[in-house]
Amino acid sequence: MKNKTQTLPLLFFLLFFNHVHSWKKEEFRTCHQTPFCKRARSRTSSTSTPLIATDVTISDGNLIAKLVAKSKQEETQQNTNPLLLSLSVYQNGVVRVTIDEDHSLNPPKSRFHVPDVVVSEFQSTKLWLQRVTQETLDGDDSPSSVVYVSDGFDAVLRHDPFEVFVRDKSNGNTRVVSMNSHGLFDFEQLKVKGEGDDWGESFRSHHDKRPYGPQSISFDVTFHGADFVYGIPEHATSLALKPTKGPGVEESEPYRLFNLDVFEYIHDSPFGLYGSVPFMLSHGKQRGSSGFFWLNAAEMQIDVLGSGWDAENGISKLPKNRVDTLWMSEAGVVDAFFFVGPTPKDVLKQYTSVTGMPAMPQLFSTAYHQCRWNYRDEEDVEHVDSKFDEFDIPYDVLWLDIEHTDGKKYFTWDNVLFPNPEEMQRKIAAKGRHMVTIVDPHIKRDNSFPLHKEATEKGYYVKDSSGNDYDGWCWPGSSSYLDMLSPEIRSWWGDKFSYQNYVGSTPSLYIWNDMNEPSVFNGPEVTMPRDALHIGGVEHREVHNAYGYYFHMATSEGLVKRGDGKDRPFVLSRALFAGTQRYGAIWTGDNTAEWDHLRVSVPMVLTLGLAGVSFSGADVGGFFGNPEPELLVRWYQLGAFYPFFRAHAHHDTKRREPWLFGERNTELIRDAIHVRYALLPYYYTLFREANTTGVPVMRPLWMEFPSEEATFSNDEAFMIGNSLLVQGIYTERAKQTSVYLPGKESWYDFRTGNVYKGEATHKLAVTEESIPVFMRAGTIITRKDRFRRSSTQMTNDPYTLVIALNSSQAAEGELYIDDGSSFNFLQGAYIHRRFIFKDGKLTSLDLAPASNGNARYPVNTVIERIILLGHASGSKNALVEPSNQKVDVELAPFWVQRKNSPAVMTIRKPNVRVTDDWTIKIL
């Protein structure tokens, strides 16, 4: 009987084993389970120790002060030392405030300042403060110190109670951004461990020794004149950050910034994901935008407080139009940046002046990427590659996930599946395409693996709390993690990407950094223990959120070295931190093939862009699960507009290459990809704009229409540059949708050319053919309407200009071109044109500064077609100057590759070169 009784339950439970799904919420800490967060969140202004600023002076061009407890009695009770505050001012409206312990008083340990995030150029923009003005603010008894920031803005250090803020002189000295307005500032100073002090913390089966005890910092930040706050990626949630606490708010967890590898994350949660950028920006109708950035890499929790919140009792007497926030971090120092705005683009520019401009990507990497875990072997790679050709679908990059390696030892190849990797890459490269292999930070602890041996011998691994090489578990099994905080180790790592060291790599191969949160399968919260040790005795808790950033940096710099400084790196990373934009692209990690995940990808990518990380996207199709063909098609239609456009899938999912869902779906997906390829010149121009201004490629509507309240919380639609408005379709079998078109000017349907009024919500019929895309009247974009196997073959193809005329029959747009791969553009080897249409005449102007004249990017590319939307018809000819040549004007298809595309007014074959100055006059 025994066998039988056992069989049935066994059957039962094994059956269920097949469906292991869902987010393992309980494996991650809540704020309540995180002592510093719990303490900080429950603090009120009356329970916190008020601090005052004393000894205010100017030193080395900075405003210096001491922060001491207001009451002497409390000071003795708390046994706290004064803190040192330093305030400095930078060009273009940036104020930096640092607060740390006083090193001259010998604290037990020096606290961690995050290195290599603030760019060196930023230092050169510092304004040396000469003098400080004392001023007593309305209602105050004691004076405040005021310094000049820029025309119109002052930075103020209020002494009692201590508060720092930036104020707008032109607007009655109203505050813009302020810190500690509610007196919640708290700084846990390091103490010497006394007898019987047990600072350890346990979570589930993990124990954190916490040898230095509590050291958290928290404070409130208020954005004045703001309706909403945005930013602080990475969370799968709405664009405008919903309040987490306050009157009338359903209390939730704070927004958590703690880089984590979250299995099957859900689509609406303040929960921390793979990356952390502690940068928030506000926007409001009244005043515009401002920003706040806290350079701190420890775990951070941020509450957005509902309107009417009050630090003491939750009832507000303060005016509306402000957003209060509470920032809490486990360790580190205060290194905070205030950005005055006032436009959203100004804030981005100010923020990226601190953390760096987004890198100029390789042109190919802005095209379509085909990925899957895993393309199994060389035959599979060849097959997939040839299928794209068979179906005439362009793609630029084929990706290889972890299975290409020999036992998950990165830089190696599985010699059965990939016996000839170089030949494979050469075949792909012969079609102008590229490949990407994955290189993760966990190193297999295998003594026959030279990388591991070398890293061990050199002592390059992160140590556990007892000082041994930390041994965690990841794909290869037992693994160790390189200490990327060290510049020496980063440099050593970078050398591993040379063609000699990375055997089987070729110049067409680029890199993917996954799992760099770091993901540790058997670590607390699937990551590294906080008491692990980095170089210089830095605890992992202090550097955690920047670990992946340093890894990304090391890889990216390695690729630059590999190419002798002549080839731009392409490295996709999952983890991110402030400054990541300098090193490569980001994707939103392991999403799921569900409509909700398609929907949330838009605010997620927009938020990354707002944090400077312009080059980002979500996995098209959804990583986990099998998308219905309709969802897949919709995802392609939307994903074709992500700055980073890659399809990816989990290895348990069905194959989903674009041709696998029947002829019609193949056609729809091909069309979606074609649209992206047509728009590559426009995207590349926008990437250059991001590279010079920090303004992202994909933007929330309010970035382009800052005074239109209706756009402030809209995250269904987004702008690509200043010309295109895109709205996803997020529901099954949608028959119609509503699209709000902002601005007074009208919009042209980007498929049909039909005109729609601005400042109105339009109910539109939805077809399977495309998602709604509109072109803003008054703008000009460039397209390339010929499709090739990859972007590489399009280099010399002629352009199409699409001119959308506004109500005064005028429009403007830009085109940026360079070689797409080298750094020669830094020496001026590029073409930058501005096209202006006015008074019936199109003019091409050179935007490249004259001083850059020595290096040139020589191209002979011409403009083969100019489409005019909104022009009165009737003209038959146009005159090209200076060649004095007459060309035809006729009705021609808006999209030549689409059947039955509506006819629009077209200047046929002007064939003017993009490098030249010329005008074309409609006759």
Added chain:
Amino acid sequence: MMKLRMGTGVVVISTALLFLCLPFCSSSVPNDPFFGIAPQDEKYYKSSDVIRCNDGSGKFTRAQLNDDFCDCPDGTDEPGTSACPGGKFYCHNAGHVPTSLFSSRVNDGICDCCDGTDEYDGKVTCPNTCWEAGKVARDKLKKKIATYQDGVKLRKEEIEKAKSALDKDKVELLKLKKEESTLKEIVQQLKEHKEEIEKEEEKERLRKEKEEKEKKEAEEKANEEKSAATGEEAGHTNEAGKHSDAKDYAADETKYEQSDVGDSYDGATDSPSSEGSPLNEVEESVKGAEGEHAAKSETDLRVEEKKSSEEIINTGNDASENTEGLSKEELGQLVASRWTGQKGGKQSGEAEDAKKTEEQEDLTSESNNEEYEGYASETDDDRNRYDGEDETEDDFREDERDDVSSSYKPDADFEGEPDLSGLSCLLMQICYLNLVYKWTCDEMILMSSDVVTTDSPSWLTKIQRTVRKLFKAVNFFETPLNQTDAARVRKEYDELSSKLSKLQSRVSSLTQKLKHDFGPEGEFYSFYDRCFESKQNKYTYKVCPYDQASQEEGYSTTRLGRWDKFEDSYKVMAFSNGDRCWNGPDRSMKVRMRCGLKNEITDVDEPSRCEYVALLSTPALCKEEKLKELQHKLDSLNSQQPEKHDEL
């Protein structure tokens, strides 16, 4: 001749472009306005000065033909340039086969046509490789034709064989059906007789009982006074005893199950949460973490059923405890397995345990199915061998089966499971649970499955005779019945009805077989009851048409699919509804067939997870029409060879 001129024309064009245009213009216009047009289409372009777009969307002038500007979205006006994304470019490829390219390939810097005509803007030089390529293609084609020529013969033979075998099957089926009805009749008669005997026996029994009763009553009456008091008491006690027995039994059961659960978690964790997940010996031998993991997944499933995230938070707690007490390594493996679906300790390859699960799932149906299949195949194979043999053989086999089952019964305590399919099913289960002992199990299953022989009509006549004799001999009106006669009738009935049921099975299996689709000409008849195997690394793939496809690794078998149907006009055999994949679809396999001289699997692949594709070469696909087509192709290839091939 025309084609040759074209070739030269291209050289001229590219040179001209190199010369005149390269420094200044990047949009390239071919010199010949009719460039890139297929010969059969030239007339269309030359017929008038204004040409209509093929799709009727518009028209264009002769000057706009190949002027490197797209006027027809379908590409009619730009056959020789890349201006229209929807266009097609025609390469003559003299010496090889002409091809038609997407316009996107024209002047893209990559040589696509072997004659190099697609690249004429001077950016790359494409050598004319048509002669070499053509020669390779022709040689390949010749080889293929040779294969087809032999294959076509083999196929014809197969079809002939199939025809006669099918006829034979049909004849046999008819015969069997006739026998079946005859035997049915006899059995029916025997049954009636048997029932009559039984009726008599019943009467006899009732009569005897009555006598007994009367006798007893007489006796009891005599002792009436005494027994009235004690008898009642005894009955009561007796009943109470029964009750407590039953309770004990129930308690035992519970205890048993509980200890089972406890056992299964020994060494794994102290996880309290999931109930009812005992492991058998096989499971226990696997690492503790796995039990833990599986138990967890069950909890997760429960969690998943609830939609709101809030609820996930609430229910999450019981699962949370499960990871406590795991070793670091086990925890790492557990978390890794969420992404991979692999259980701890396995870094690559299949999710072994999931596979086992799937086997468990299918147990019942599989065993039934196997039994049926084994049945059919054995009878089929053995048919001729047993022809003409007498029933002793049959009886012997029957005895053997009885032996097996009876000797098995006490051991396994399977009382109350008398029917064969149940027994076999249990045997299968035991076999799967104890994979190590599989060989013994195989034997047991083999022995327990029955073999039916269909002997020549003589045995039937013999039976008829015997039965008739028996009927004559038995006197039903004799009272009391002659016990020997009655036993003979019973025995005869038992034997013959069992024979009948075997015969019926045989009829049904043959009917089933004949229902199958053996192809339009019966060319796949020989696939019935055959399996084709291919070993790839550690796996052996087994394709059994009309039955199933499987993947074997050591002793573990994964079913890749059950026979479904032919697809793609008999070029593909589809097997579907195989074992479930972890987190994925049911496994399935498509076997693509192509002409070859042997039935042989040449390749197995898993292009999408759990979707397998195999290649089978077989003479069944060597069709005469295709041979003609190939020959035709070769002829045209030969005729396309230019007199000279070295002009470029």
